[in-house]
Amino acid sequence: MAPMRPRMLSTALTALVLTLPALAVPANSAGAAPAWTLRWSPDPTRQGPDDAFETVEDDRAGSHPKGGPHIKVAGDAYRFDMHKVDRDSYSDRQRHEVTGNRTSPSDFLEWKLGQTWRVTYSMYIPKSLMATTTFTHVMQTKQPGNGTSPITVTSLRRVDGKQTIEHKVFDGNVLVGRTDLEPLQDKWIDVEYEIKIGDGKNGSVRWALKSGGKTVIDATKNGVDTFLADRVRPKWGIYRSVEDTSGSLRDTYLLLKNLKAYQLKS
Template sequence: MSTSRRALLGAAVSGAAGAAVGLSAAAPAHAASWQQKWAPTATGDGLGAFETIEDDRADSHPAGHPHIYVTGDNWRFNMHTVDRDTSTDRQRQEVTGLRTGSGYLKWTQGQTWRITYSMYIPGSLKATTTFTHIMQMKQPGNGTSPIVVQSLRRVNGVQTIELNLPIAGVLVGRTDLEPLHDTWTDVDFQIKVGDGTAGSVRWTLKSGSTTVIDKTKTGVDTFLADRVRPKWGIYRSLGDTSGSLQDTYLLLTDLRGYQLV
């Protein structure tokens, strides 16, 4: 990542904490601020930056191993059309959680967290008519529903990138995907973990110095039970009807995690 793009991300995080989702405009007795809790590097931490690795867990494509690995300063997620998850109607190459030297970070009810990072979406990673998720927030455990999904979806034939809150039934925002192909995009995602109407999210995408989308939703459900855990990678259905499934990949870099305290 270039120095200028790193500066843009840093400036966004160091801005007023009052911009955080779910905060009142009134000045609190204690001025909350973002505290950095997670700052891995691909070269230094490798896959040890994450709580778990879901790399071809069905062992469907041994010749493609590893599908998730470090290349330069980036984490790379490869997806081949022959890859299959344990549910054979879909594909999954993902990592989960935020691991630190003392364990992993737990996002629990009432807390507010922020994740910033940069992603490179090649032209071969296309939006589909069924689900293609490149970030999720879930309760850990088998069979749990996603709480937040950042997805590549075809809408009336147009490729888009969107953020959805499935358990709340809320579309946070959506924008055209094609201008973001074959370039680095900065992601700034905030979540207040709350049950019922106690949660909120903010989702921002930037391309260089241009803000592509900046959307906030408050009064929404962002909690199931236990805790919320982030996931990154490629998780997509094989049910696409647009012919968009290709061998592809996703790159991530400069992952950072902050808690509002």
């Protein structure tokens, strides 16, 4: 039999492809694949801290009114100033933080049991914001309310004298990931954080950092506890102990921009 000409071969292949069944794609009951839906994206050039976040905890003990506001807009970013003299209502620590995701003057997002959320943002850590021997948190997730323990924390911690940035699940002190802090200071870095809210062993956490477009760390922990009660709420800012023994406490600041929150819809 004579060999098939190129045009005839192309026609035959097209006909074959058209008769093949479509590949199955995971979908929900409505037939759509799970997708991330943008739910929150504050713009510092138009929205101050009170408009962007559920609550603003700026020197709630009134320890340093002359230094305020400690949380404010600076250009296209949210700025958190921390002075060595600042104190929280507990005098062994300092706290200037914002919480939650405000979507209107009367409403905010609620992260609930069984849901999966992703937050992305850019963060600037100056060299004056140093890792400490005790806790220095720059991001947390918590159950709303006073006296509740964190669920997850991003911390600047000294490990064997070395400055690191790490993310942990608080229950069980589970380390998700850790990397050197100093190469990430005095520059904008990108953060991507995902949490599947699950009780007991039903939760998971992913934490990733990029610098200059290159992935520095991308770590995941499954089978962890990411729920206490009620709901989960993110927090950003500077929350640190004054009992550091390394001499690392300085007047300092933290910058955040490009904040976004996505919910996984299935």
